Amino acid sequence: MTDKLTGAAGREYVANAIRQALRAGDLVPGQRLVELDLAEAYRTTRGAVREALQDLAAEDIVEIVPRRGARIRAVSVEEAVQITECRSALEQLCARKAAGRASEEQRAELRRIGADMRQAVADGAWEVYSALNQRLHELVIEAGGQEVARRQLERLNGPMVRFQFRLALRPGRPAQSLPQHLAIIDAVAGADPEAAARAVAAHLDDVIEQLRASAPRA
Amino acid sequence: MTDKLTGAAGREYVANAIRQALRAGDLVPGQRLVELDLAEAYRTTRGAVREALQDLAAEDIVEIVPRRGARIRAVSVEEAVQITECRSALEQLCARKAAGRASEEQRAELRRIGADMRQAVADGAWEVYSALNQRLHELVIEAGGQEVARRQLERLNGPMVRFQFRLALRPGRPAQSLPQHLAIIDAVAGADPEAAARAVAAHLDDVIEQLRASAPRA
DNA sequence: GTCGAACATCTTGTCAACAATCTCGTTGAT
């Protein structure tokens, strides 16, 4: 516990810690990340921090400019929209595949998630709804068996945390997205590929609209 | 020239050299990449090689296993198919956008490429056709203004070089793909987003079929 | 008071040596 977390172990640890800090809002875009400071803060070596920063740069979460160090990258609304458009393209693919090849257990879990979502919205249980939402997306990708798409989607989500945060805060948002999620579930569980793709597209088009509305600045 | 190419310069140099070697077939999947050997071969330091390998690993071109070093990653046919499916999803997005917002100059260049392609196939000029093909894809992405999608597509292409090679070798392939490319050009230049997406999908569905046919092994 | 140049400090980039681990061939016992 008081030991330094060294080398390869520290690398992943630091990367996760920074991702976490970003989610929590402890780090803001543009903020400088000084190697030595991070090394001290996380009880690691500069080398481990350096490699962690390289990883985060590959995920487009931080921006490294030579001789000037790393900073949290700012994501414009326009870029967030483009990211969501890409997500839409890839998730439509996954949903189509999932509708065609999901197992019975997977379809059952989808329906269960749908029921739980309804309940969560009725109860006003934000946290639960958010977790179910995440599980839904995961399950669709998993059922589609698209390992490549999964990796791509992970990358895309990295820089979006901050926007997702702002979006989830909007009052009435769960009530608005619930029917869209249920439509996705019905289509996938009901083995209707084209309807699944349409439902995903409709959902993410709505997210894009929300993004544009949420931040006229930038 | 006899000097060592050191540090950050060497990093990119080595990465490019390896990519190049892979395209040329000098490196085969599974081949080990020993840091010291590469450092000597390219007149660099081990540090530069190490970072280059990290970059290539982020592109899924090499696989690094701790304490055992880096090797060229093998891509199965199934994975190549999935990669192409993702490409299809993203390029459909780009084509749709491009059909809607390309400038007049861009549409003119597209038509010019189409004419040149016809000519190249008639002449049996493989190299020329291949270059035009690449330019076509670039231009569609550029015209669509999808910077995010462009980055994703670049990543996807990394591990595919070896397959593209095998595919382009198939006799009669240009004659087969020409009408598909022309269909894409017509739709984008003619400002018909849905037709553009359909044309891209049709083209890449055919590529997938070729992939499956090209390698029953693995 | 403002601008610009020299200087001090902070931060990242690079390297070379050392340490830890793995691979593979050899040896010896059963």
Added chain:
DNA sequence: ATCAACGAGATTGTTGACAAGATGTTCGAC
């Protein structure tokens, strides 16, 4: 002949010190 333990050599991982470059500050001229 087969197998397991051993050990030498090869290869990667880690560290600490130093070099190079950037940033911010002070001081002087106008």
